[in-house]
Amino acid sequence: MAEERLQKILARAGIASRRKAEDLIREGRVTVNGLVVTEMGSKADPGRDSIKVDGKRLRLQPFVYLLLNKPKGYVSTLSDPEGRPTVVDLLGGVKARVYPVGRLDFDAEGLLLLTNDGDLAHRLMHPRYEVPKTYRVKVQGVMEEKALAKLRKGVVLEEGRTAPARVLPIRKTETNSWIELTIREGWNRQVKRMCERAGHSVLKLQRVRYGSLGLGDLPRGRYRALSPREISLLRQAAIPAGREGRGR
């Protein structure tokens, strides 16, 4: 195995995201062959060097990429201070410590990607790559063209104006409307806040696409491993411009 940057190795070992790995290095908790390394960008060879975090030797795990159809009533974090069920409870049989890529609210459902590839997860969530996320949304009331246009154009939230969104009306009754909404940011509760700004509260929220990945007919509460092609497409979505085709 060749030398790689230490924070990348730590992320790949499933210890933490790349950013968190950098903190571990900065805090002096990482040693290479017995020496504390605090310099960012230091390299090591995970096949040859003894890399330890808090004195514990690193074991490189193979990468695992899972797509889960999260039901309502689960938090998309690894643990919950309130003791609510977490998505980890749905991953029976998965030994690797995988992390959710982005969040889905407790009362939201649908596509959640989980992986121990901290590096890819970090890049997929980075605003710079603008990975599109598509939601099916049921809202209160009849959504008129004016509200749809507002969402398309962008609405002002605390973080700023949302980028133009793709909005498709799906159906409506006298009391509710269903739309499909594609956004590129990943702000907290963004879809709910956008719809509220457009005058409609969200009753149901389901994520159906994340970048190149679709939910398909995966039953609620079930997960599956991504295919090599799906993984490769995801990687392509998170390559800095000008570096395409150079591999990882």
Ligand code: URA
């Ligand atoms: N937008 C929301 O409001 N909630 C989610 O869970 C995801 C996007």
